[in-house]
Amino acid sequence: MKTKNVDLKKIRDEFPFTKNNIIFLNHASFGPIPQCTLKAKLEYLKYASLQKTQNIDQMCFDILDDTRKKAAKLINAKTEEIGYSFNTSYGLNFAVWGLDLKPDDKVLLSDVEFPANVYPWLNLKSKGVKIKLVPSKDRFFDIDKFKKSIDSKTKVLSLSYVQFLNGFKNDLEEIGKICEKKDIFFVVDAIQGIGNLNLDVRKLKIDFLSTGGAKWLLSGLGTGFFYYSKNAKKKLNPSFFGWMGVDWKVDFTDLLNFDLDPFEDARRFATGSHPFENVIAMHTSLGFLLDIGIKKIERHNKKLLDILINYLKDSTYKIKSDLSPRHRSSILSFTCKNSKNLFEKLTQKKIISSYREKAIRVSPHFYNTEEEIEELIKILKKNA
Ligand SMILES: Cc1ncc(COP(=O)(O)O)c(C=O)c1O
Structure with missing residues (x-):
């Protein structure tokens, strides 16, 4: 190449x-970390071990923003629509708990989903939300069966971009159109497609997307991001909240200020301190992938x-x-x-x-x- x-x-x-x-x-299981990423991560850790971290807040937050920018480029989103997360499940839980689903509301999943996109939703049963598995055909997601599963109570479809067991790439464009028409909130677990397939969220009707960075993005564990669309913003609010969800403008000298509003953009989902060694790893690996194309x-x-x-x-x-x-x-x-x-x-x-x-x-x-x-x-x- x-x-x-x-x-x-x-x-x-x-x-x-x-x-x-x-x-x-075996990149569908775990992606090896390239030397450039290892080096960047070690450099940061060396800094930290030498107690030289005092004045690097601005640099770290700039790298975080640039990581979000690179993630946005990967999926043709806007930087403000991207939030940092730690794995796929973490991001999916934002949708699970942030949508304010009510008893008898219905969430559709596929019966061949990876468990990371099933268990978080099952936890909603405690609220009386119904979780239904759309039967697959030959272990491939079946759009006709999906259409037949929709009723007036269907509020969410959560589906993989690429199925983990056989690599079936779902037709997100067609599925997204159905979701839009039926007013179904469309969530995508993108981990098996991101970094190896093109994905244009502008063209698709995805409301919320989550991915981990440890597979095709070669960023190691503890990395990931989510996409929080304009439409999602109307329906989805942070279910838990923290001091990093508000804008300190990287000035941490006046912290007894409890009146700050949440960020307007995807950063509102941030809770506490960021794992910058992982952010830096993802920043380097995303740059590496984007350079190749x-x-x-x-x-x-x-x-x-x-x-x-x-x-x-x-x-x-x-x-x-x-x-x-x-x-x-x-x-x-x-x-x-x-x-x-x-x-x-x-x-x-x-x-x-x-x-x-x-x-x-x-x-x-x-x-x-x-x-x-x-x-x-x-x-x-x-x-x-
Ligand atoms: C489709 C899919 N989603 C999610 C995951 C992993 O989820 P998480 O990043 O939360 O560990 C995997 C594989 O491990 C997967 O194949």
Whole structure:
């Protein structure tokens, strides 16, 4: 892959394990932290350990704002619509508790959602809110069944951009239109698509989106962000609140001031002090990804998976992902008679994938190579 400023060899230097014959194809589980991000995070921690942190408030808040700006760029949102969070679940809980749902209101989910987008909603049962799982078809979200599940009590749909187990990319545009027409608040868990697929919230009718940064965004644990649309602002208020939800203008010398109003924008959801070492990590990784370009990443990952698909199609393996262009992502799942054994064999050979719902899940990213996919195929051929 060639980009404006970087080539694949240089990019791979950011991931030293690639020199130890480790073929990492598991970004749907966890994204390795690039060297540039590690360095930035360590520099901050070094600062902190040397007690040099006194005068860096302004720098830290500037980096936080620039991180929000970069996150906004990733999804074509505005900086003010982006808030920092710590993982996907944390952001989703803002929607769960901030929407003021009433007894008998209905929330629709898919029956093949990752649990991070199910358990927070189930907690609403204590308020008498009804949680309904829309049945999938062949483990893919089914728009017709979704339409049939809607009634006058349906207030929310919360759905993944890309399904974790088979990489099914949901048609958010079509689903968003239905939500808008039926006045259903549309929440998206974007973690499996963000950083590897283009996502334009301006074009889609998403009300609220949450993502963690530890997978495709290569930012490590304790990172994430959420998108709080204009429409969301009319319906969703912070359910819990803290001193970082108001604007101190980075001046912490007059703190006995309890009359400050919440931020107008997504920062109103902030509670206490920010984990700046994590913010800095995400700031660096987002910059790294944006420099390469998400559209390029999308094309690159597709090309790699095309090679694998071409082999699998004419083999005894069964592809479990939807291969229509509309529903493809950077995740591909397949099975065979002895999937679990094969998964273990791959791991022994230092080819890192994951085993989910009896299928092998492969999820390459921008620094993986065609040769690495060929290595995987060699083992698949021996196993077939
Ligand atoms: C679709 C999806 N949502 C959420 C998560 C993780 O949620 P959190 O970031 O809250 O740990 C995962 C995977 O771990 C996932 O696949």
